[in-house]
Amino acid sequence: MPSFPTPRLALAGAFAFLLVGQPVPRSSLDLAGMDKSCPPCQDFHRYANGRFLDANPVPPQYSTWGRIEAMAQSNREKLRVILEQAAANRSAPKGSPEERIGAFYAACMDTARQDALGLQPLAPEIKRIAAVRDRAGLSAAILRLSQLGVSAPILMAARQDRKNPAEVIADFDGLGLSLSDRDDYFRKDERSASVRAALVDYIVRAFRLMGIDAATSEARARAVFHLETAFAGAMLTRVQLRDPYARYHRMELRALEQIAPGFDWGRFGRAARLKPGSAVNVAQPEFFKAFDRELRNTPLDVWKAYLTWRLVDSFASSLGKAFAAEHFRFRDGVLRGTREMPPQWQRCVVQTDQVLGEALGQVYVARHFPPEGKRKVLELVENLRAALDEELASSKWLSETTRAAARAKLKAFTPKIGYPERWRDYSRVKVDRRSLVRSLISAAEAEWARTTAKIGRPVDRLEWRMSPPTVNAYYSPLGNEIVFPAGILQPPMFSLDAGDAQNYGAIGSVIGHEMVHGFDDEGSKFSASGALENWWTAGDRRKFEERAACVAGQFDSFDVDGLRHNGKLVTGEAMGDLGGLTIAYRAYRRSLRGKPEPPVVDGLTGDQRFFLAFAQLWGRNHRPEALRLRLLTDPHPIAKYRANGTLQNMPEFHRAFGCKRGDPMVRPPEQTCRLW
Numbered sequence: 001m002p003s004f005p006t007p008r009l010a011l012a013g014a015f016a017f018l019l020v021g022q023p024v025p026r027s028s029l030d031l032a033g034m035d036k037s038c039p040p041c042q043d044f045h046r047y048a049n050g051r052f053l054d055a056n057p058v059p060p061q062y063s064t065w066g067r068i069e070a071m072a073q074s075n076r077e078k079l080r081v082i083l084e085q086a087a088a089n090r091s092a093p094k095g096s097p098e099e100r101i102g103a104f105y106a107a108c109m110d111t112a113r114q115d116a117l118g119l120q121p122l123a124p125e126i127k128r129i130a131a132v133r134d135r136a137g138l139s140a141a142i143l144r145l146s147q148l149g150v151s152a153p154i155l156m157a158a159r160q161d162r163k164n165p166a167e168v169i170a171d172f173d174g175l176g177l178s179l180s181d182r183d184d185y186f187r188k189d190e191r192s193a194s195v196r197a198a199l200v201d202y203i204v205r206a207f208r209l210m211g212i213d214a215a216t217s218e219a220r221a222r223a224v225f226h227l228e229t230a231f232a233g234a235m236l237t238r239v240q241l242r243d244p245y246a247r248y249h250r251m252e253l254r255a256l257e258q259i260a261p262g263f264d265w266g267r268f269g270r271a272a273r274l275k276p277g278s279a280v281n282v283a284q285p286e287f288f289k290a291f292d293r294e295l296r297n298t299p300l301d302v303w304k305a306y307l308t309w310r311l312v313d314s315f316a317s318s319l320g321k322a323f324a325a326e327h328f329r330f331r332d333g334v335l336r337g338t339r340e341m342p343p344q345w346q347r348c349v350v351q352t353d354q355v356l357g358e359a360l361g362q363v364y365v366a367r368h369f370p371p372e373g374k375r376k377v378l379e380l381v382e383n384l385r386a387a388l389d390e391e392l393a394s395s396k397w398l399s400e401t402t403r404a405a406a407r408a409k410l411k412a413f414t415p416k417i418g419y420p421e422r423w424r425d426y427s428r429v430k431v432d433r434r435s436l437v438r439s440l441i442s443a444a445e446a447e448w449a450r451t452t453a454k455i456g457r458p459v460d461r462l463e464w465r466m467s468p469p470t471v472n473a474y475y476s477p478l479g480n481e482i483v484f485p486a487g488i489l490q491p492p493m494f495s496l497d498a499g500d501a502q503n504y505g506a507i508g509s510v511i512g513h514e515m516v517h518g519f520d521d522e523g524s525k526f527s528a529s530g531a532l533e534n535w536w537t538a539g540d541r542r543k544f545e546e547r548a549a550c551v552a553g554q555f556d557s558f559d560v561d562g563l564r565h566n567g568k569l570v571t572g573e574a575m576g577d578l579g580g581l582t583i584a585y586r587a588y589r590r591s592l593r594g595k596p597e598p599p600v601v602d603g604l605t606g607d608q609r610f611f612l613a614f615a616q617l618w619g620r621n622h623r624p625e626a627l628r629l630r631l632l633t634d635p636h637p638i639a640k641y642r643a644n645g646t647l648q649n650m651p652e653f654h655r656a657f658g659c660k661r662g663d664p665m666v667r668p669p670e671q672t673c674r675l676w
């Protein structure tokens with residue numbers, strides 16, 4: 001039994017985790033974590049979470065801390081047990097999930113070996129870049145980095161064609177920035193300037209660790225930053241990227257050659273099994289023009305420094321203490337305010353999940369995801385679907401044409417619960433117990449092979465984009481599917497022992513949230529078959545845009561510790577929260593039809609427990625750096641506003657707690673946002 005690290009201890013007493021199969025609790029809500037001195041109609045988030053938040057400051061190894069982080073941490077502890085056993089078991093059958101994850105975890109945990117090896121396992125890759133003598137060599141080096149999963153600055157993915165989702169094509173995009181957002185390169189405020197300076201400093205330190213002299217390191221770091229700035233200038237903003245039409249530019253590979261003739265697309269195409277006539281999507285053509293300009297104008301030495309930097313930064317946390325410390329200092333420290341590096345086991349659990357998630361997931365679900373959990377969640381999903389269908393059927397503003405199309409889309413949703421029906425094949429991944437970096441390189445090469453093999457083949461409907469232990473969920477507009485990994489189907493999100501009020505308020509609101517993504521600012525542009533095509537009448541679309549703008553305006557208006565959300569950036573997620581909680585509530589009430597009103601438990605009615613379970617999910621503290629970063633880059637609103645912003649719009653909530661017009665938790669009727 002592993003000892004619990006500090007974060008878990010910080011939580012003890014404030015919140016009880018429930019395990020499936022334990023005796024029925026009186027209530028799995030965190031009653032002790034509430035702040036009953038704060039009236040619920042004043043600030044419901046505080047009422048629901050106040051004492052929990054006071055008792056749970058962000059631990060030094062984190063940038064945010066709250067109930068969902070605690071769930072993820074408790075999950076990592078379960079994964080740690082699995083991985084330690086797998087690593088110790090030297091007789092697991094060759095090629096079995098246990099053998100693979102055990103070897104990888106062992107390689108990751110062997111920090112003495114990583115310290116001793118340092119940069120050495122990456123040396124062949126670094127030499128390859130150093131040997132570049134001309135533009136043709138440069139193309140080859142960029143291709144090689146793509147095969148290692150390092151975007152410098154281009155990356156190819158295999159994606160369904162947005163207008164013909166039955167077809168899988170290559171999708172080219174520009175990434176390759178070291179800061180979190182293209183805007184970070186241009187913002188005028190002091191904090192942004194200091195983050196940019198810290199990035200240059202990090203690049204200098206990385207070059208110094210590679211044995212490059214101080215003056216050269218300085219000069220190269222500045223040149224790398226300058227090159228990234230040129231790329232950033234040609235990229236779309238996060239808000240622009242929310243429009244799927246803005247990212248859709250289907251063409252033949254040979255047309256991309258005309259946009260960026262300075263790059264050897266023929267070589268890239270051969271490696272990716274593409275022909276000059278193969279269909280590709282170019283997400284941001286303007287970016288590829290800038291890429292081409294820089295290929296022609298930026299000196300070869302600067303390009304080589306940039307590629308080396310991108311490579312080393314990508315692998316830094318696996319290159320021994322010195323590199324890992326610099327990586328942490330900038331990526332977690334400067335950007336997010338994290339004080340201490342998490343323990344190695346924790347980082348290795350995360351890395352094993354990233355690299356071999358479905359092998360780890362196989363063992364994880366066998367131990368921690370009982371089949372009755374899957375059945376119960378599926379039942380909730382169907383109840384939520386029925387509730388959303390009622391919303392659509394009774395909406396007063398939808399025309400019959402749009403209504404029918406929306407209901408057909410909802411009917412076509414595919415739910416995926418817990419874990420994939422077919423596990424991913426990792427046989428190409430050569431895990432080397434003696435070298436973490438070599439294992440990572442092999443995993444990246446296997447991923448490249450998997451990606452290129454998908455192009456031109458039928459869509460794999462059984463594929464998952466999150467691993468089973470992940471504490472998260474997603475909606476895929478192209479697959480028109482909602483996906484809930486086993487990791488999120490645990491207390492306090494979901495428990496077989498929790499009452500319906502709590503399950504509907506917690507996991508129900510999450511299921512509803514994912515469903516509503518099918519109808520948010522972005523998802524609403526995709527049809528039931530997953531195609532990017534308009535199924536709205538012009539009038540309905542206008543009314544829909546007004547509703548989306550209402551939500552954007554609401555989130556623009558919040559003062560978040562002196563900062564603001566970008567309403568347009570968070571519209572889709574905020575719509576998901578509002579629509580999701582609305583249908584979860586409707587589904588909860590439907591489940592009570594023909595039954596007596598649920599009893600008052602712990603002084604709370606069923607409806608009150610429903611809303612409390614929802615708001616408690618969003619009990620979370622942030623470091624100021626993390627708060628700012630999220631406001632600038634995260635399409636999700638800050639936790640407190642996910643709770644309060646949503647509830648302010650819901651008369652069902654106001655009734656449950658007796659909130660009146662004029663209370664802060666009540667939006668005036670003329671400003672109330674509603675989706676249907």
Ligand SMILES: [Zn+2]
Binds near residue numbers: 513514517573576
């Ligand atoms: Zn979402």
